[in-house]
Amino acid sequence: MELHEPELRDVPVTAVLAALADDVRLQIVRTLAAGGEHVCGTFELGISKATRSHHLKVLREAGLTRTRIAGTSRYVRLRRDELDRLYPGLLDAVLTAPTRS
Amino acid sequence: MELHEPELRDVPVTAVLAALADDVRLQIVRTLAAGGEHVCGTFELGISKATRSHHLKVLREAGLTRTRIAGTSRYVRLRRDELDRLYPGLLDAVLTAPTRS
DNA sequence: ACCGTTGTTCGACTTTCGTCGAACAAGCTC
DNA sequence: GAGCTTGTTCGACGAAAGTCGAACAACGGT
Numbered sequence: 001m002e003l004h005e006p007e008l009r010d011v012p013v014t015a016v017l018a019a020l021a022d023d024v025r026l027q028i029v030r031t032l033a034a035g036g037e038h039v040c041g042t043f044e045l046g047i048s049k050a051t052r053s054h055h056l057k058v059l060r061e062a063g064l065t066r067t068r069i070a071g072t073s074r075y076v077r078l079r080r081d082e083l084d085r086l087y088p089g090l091l092d093a094v095l096t097a098p099t100r101s
Numbered sequence: 102m103e104l105h106e107p108e109l110r111d112v113p114v115t116a117v118l119a120a121l122a123d124d125v126r127l128q129i130v131r132t133l134a135a136g137g138e139h140v141c142g143t144f145e146l147g148i149s150k151a152t153r154s155h156h157l158k159v160l161r162e163a164g165l166t167r168t169r170i171a172g173t174s175r176y177v178r179l180r181r182d183e184l185d186r187l188y189p190g191l192l193d194a195v196l197t198a199p200t201r202s
Numbered sequence: 203a204c205c206g207t208t209g210t211t212c213g214a215c216t217t218t219c220g221t222c223g224a225a226c227a228a229g230c231t232c
Numbered sequence: 233g234a235g236c237t238t239g240t241t242c243g244a245c246g247a248a249a250g251t252c253g254a255a256c257a258a259c260g261g262t
Binding site: 003009013014015017018020021023072087088089090092094098099 | 119124189
């Protein structure tokens with residue numbers, strides 16, 4: 001399986017912002033921001049696995065996450081260092097924002 | 102004319118991000134970031150005035166801009182101080198991003 | 203009062219997006 | 233290999249967003 005993980009500098013800012021402008025994806029990012037790798041299936045999102053797969057794809061193709069395949073599972077992690085370097089303050093601003101349901 | 106200009110803290114982060122996640126609106130924000138007030142009609146956007154009006158409304162209702170009415174013109178300005186206070190780094194990160202396209 | 207300017211609002215249309223069930227692919231275990 | 237688990241892909245659907253022309257409203261000037 002070929003995973004499309006673009007260079008962050010090749011992704012339009014608007015695509016990065018659009019990826020973050022969704023409640024479900026923001027919840028995923030918040031979870032990932034705790035650090036480390038997370039298995040796709042362990043997110044508590046209240047959506048179908050098809051939709052979860054879709055959102056994770058959006059995040060990955062926006063350059064926000066990286067995915068490692070191991071067996072039947074996929075381990076996702078936030079590309080925090082790269083994000084902080086290219087968009088300093090962005091992630092922090094989004095993550096420290098109040099979690100209005 | 103009643104202008105809807107919400108308190109920034111009452112706007113969901115996702116709405117702020119969504120407002121910024123559009124090329125036309127980002128161009129408007131970049132122009133406004135130069136400082137001062139700008140008359141609606143002076144933006145060079147290559148779109149119809151109906152569409153321009155729509156985008157300015159989105160920005161205003163996302164808490165990003167403030168509009169002052171004077172005669173038949175409207176003067177728009179960026180709510181930079183409030184934005185920097187509530188989302189430190191966000192605007193800078195977006196504005197310093199390469200202007201691809 | 204008339205006309206031009208400025209900007210909003212109203213359909214209408216097209217495209218994009220979020221969502222799901224079903225089918226599929228790949229791996230693990232027995 | 234059979235069966236289970238994990239996750240993606242494929243339509244399909246409804247909702248939302250971007251776009252426009254046309255109509256409208258408000259103001260200013262002559």
